[in-house]
Amino acid sequence: MSVFTPVPESVLSSWLQNYAIGRLVELKGISAGVQNSNFFVTTTLGRYVLTLFEGIGRAELPYYLHLMAHLARHGLPVPAPIANRDNEYLGTVEGKPAVLVMRLQGASVMDPDEGHCARAGAMLAGLHLAGQSYGRRQPNPRGPQWREQAASQVRDHLPADERALLDEEMRFQATIETDTLPAGAIHADLFRDNVLWDGEHIGGVIDFYFAGHDALLFDVAVTV
Amino acid sequence: MSVFTPVPESVLSSWLQNYAIGRLVELKGISAGVQNSNFFVTTTLGRYVLTLFEGIGRAELPYYLHLMAHLARHGLPVPAPIANRDNEYLGTVEGKPAVLVMRLQGASVMDPDEGHCARAGAMLAGLHLAGQSYGRRQPNPRGPQWREQAASQVRDHLPADERALLDEEMRFQATIETDTLPAGAIHADLFRDNVLWDGEHIGGVIDFYFAGHDALLFDVAVTV
Structure with missing residues (x-):
């Protein structure tokens, strides 16, 4: 179980007002992963993943988020972080550093050819x-x-x-x-x-x- | 017919070496559109659209390309332009200003509800x-x-x-x-x-x- 910090819909709805991606339609915890709390977020405009960082320090996060943004900008299939209306990637949800990223298609393959x-x-x-x-x-x-x-x-x-x-x-x-x-x-x-x-x-x-x-x-x- | 400037595969293959999106798999002209030449480009890493600008001046293009990049960064479903290895969006193909963008899913609906x-x-x-x-x-x-x-x-x-x-x-x-x-x-x-x-x-x-x-x-x- 990887949702260490639950996020009420009302909290997320109001947080999303600082983004340009429409209104919240669905919020669903993701059970995979062991490090952070992850959620599928569907809005009237698209499908995203919300991550609350449970262990990584706030100072280390910009390196990761800007790297993902940089690689996405170069056309690679990585989860691009979403900027809010202040043009920032990193925010705070329930007291934790938090980021929204684009949700990607697909599933792992355990026996690759x-x-x-x-x-x-x-x-x-x-x-x-x-x-x-x-x-x-x-x-x-x-x-x-x-x-x-x-x-x-x-x-x-x-x-x-x-x-x-x-x-x-x-x-x-x-x-x-x-x-x-x-x-x-x-x-x-x-x-x-x-x-x-x-x-x-x-x-x-x-x-x-x-x-x-x-x-x-x-x-x-x-x-x- | 909207391919005003044909692009040979060999030209595109060598142009793509300045990008990080793998090797050319398929290049196909797009018949829709009346202003520019458009192509579907498939590489080993993904699916993109190549546009050669036939009428818009090179000086006006950064406004459009950076606007698309800005909106994509904010999580909106718009064609994000792809940066090359020099971190630039705008390049030149067959003497025309050219850009690669992410290919998006879907089709127009002529009778919206x-x-x-x-x-x-x-x-x-x-x-x-x-x-x-x-x-x-x-x-x-x-x-x-x-x-x-x-x-x-x-x-x-x-x-x-x-x-x-x-x-x-x-x-x-x-x-x-x-x-x-x-x-x-x-x-x-x-x-x-x-x-x-x-x-x-x-x-x-x-x-x-x-x-x-x-x-x-x-x-x-x-x-x-």
Whole structure:
């Protein structure tokens, strides 16, 4: 269950008056996802998704929202955030930072074939190419520093063979100069769950809340 | 027939390398429209429309393209222009100013019912509200000055009764202070042909190339 903060219809109706997308027709909680509270919002003008951020700090959010806007502007199927009448993406609902995004078509495919993989690869390439002209920068929250911290936190709880494997991997990673690899804005969480398929087309790539600036190869590794 | 300038696939394929939307899959001329050359463009990442401007000057185009982008950013179903890898909307194809926009779903409805009219009204309201925060301004190309010129051009070719009606209307219009009416960015051409319906939802409002800054009432008059 991913609706941690319920939103009454009356609250949303009045909040929507600061948008240009008509009146509320339907509000429905979404059960998928574990990080934030998500809702399908239908108005007289269209279909949107409302997200209330439960854990991400307000200061980190503009990076994600403007990245999604930037990629959408470059023609990629990502959830474009909706600006309110003050031209802002980020608002507040029930005391939480909140954003409305365009609702995309499609559903995940858990057993992708070669065609799906080729299109996911084209999408990743498009994301990396368009990302080169994105002006904001925020480090990958799962970058080298986080990996070292996480490794040292779990190390002592692992059986001996897995601990040896982890130590070997961390030693290997310490020898790589990731700074010399081509870098840019990466999605960093492009699992099958986060790609929606509309027939053979990608209807959307969602969940940009792990994105950050890092080696593009990181994305390839996660996606493959 | 509205393809005035044919575009070879090889030309478009190489032009698309400056975009992040994958490789060309299909290019198809569109027969509707009388002003510009339009094409359906399908790539490995999505479905777009390419427009080559045949008559509109390059200097006027940014007003239209950024207005469409502004309205799309506010969640309205309008064709969002696609930025290339240099972050520009406007390019050149076969020597003509050219833009790629998102392809929208739906088809015109020639006999709208009350429900259609209510939604078209909500759309117009949304367009006017979101338009209030649009920073660029260009006069309505069919404003008072154009109307006077057009009237004097056709006047002498009209039968006596129509000429009397035109004179009466022009005298009446001269008494109205349009400057005191609420104004902003208007579509100025919201005929039934320019609203695409996707079931009961508005899939898109298209053809912004008559838009300009004028009394909002102008839009209401055209739409009704």
